[in-house]
Amino acid sequence: MREYFSDVDMILHLGDYVDYSVAAYLMEHNRLIGVAGNMDPPEVRNRFPIKQVLELEKLKIGIIHGSGPPFGLESKIRKEFDDVDAIVYGHTHRPVNHRKDGLLFFNPGSPRRSFFSDPTVGILSATDTIQGEVLPL
Numbered sequence: 001m002r003e004y005f006s007d008v009d010m011i012l013h014l015g016d017y018v019d020y021s022v023a024a025y026l027m028e029h030n031r032l033i034g035v036a037g038n039m040d041p042p043e044v045r046n047r048f049p050i051k052q053v054l055e056l057e058k059l060k061i062g063i064i065h066g067s068g069p070p071f072g073l074e075s076k077i078r079k080e081f082d083d084v085d086a087i088v089y090g091h092t093h094r095p096v097n098h099r100k101d102g103l104l105f106f107n108p109g110s111p112r113r114s115f116f117s118d119p120t121v122g123i124l125s126a127t128d129t130i131q132g133e134v135l136p137l
Contacts, residue, residue, distance in 0.1 A: 037065035065090045097122075120137060121137055
């Protein structure tokens with residue numbers, strides 16, 4: 001997977017590291033910004049917040065893992081952020097890349113095969129606007 005991250009400015013991890021060694025590995029190689037997920041042990045939850053807002057020049061990106069059933073998740077996480085240009089989330093292990101009312105909702109999926117999806121990774125490009133791309137692994 002290194003080839004996907006070799007020229008990125010930062011890595012966003014949206015929780016469910018499951019083990020702190022994953023976070024430690026990502027912190028060694030790139031600037032890691034992350035949130036904790038529902039499957040993370042205490043050492044991960046103590047290191048990463050539940051949600052945060054990144055300010056990249058003119059853009060604001062809300063990142064969150066998410067919780068509960070996948071149905072209605074986007075409505076639920078939308079309520080967690082004011083005045084953002086994108087919400088990037090995890091939890092469902094299903095890739096998502098769409099806009100609703102001008103707001104980008106982006107879920108990179110999971111780098112591991114799951115019941116819900118083949119392995120994927122996501123790339124965000126942020127200039128004057130923010131665009132997402134989901135890539136198969």
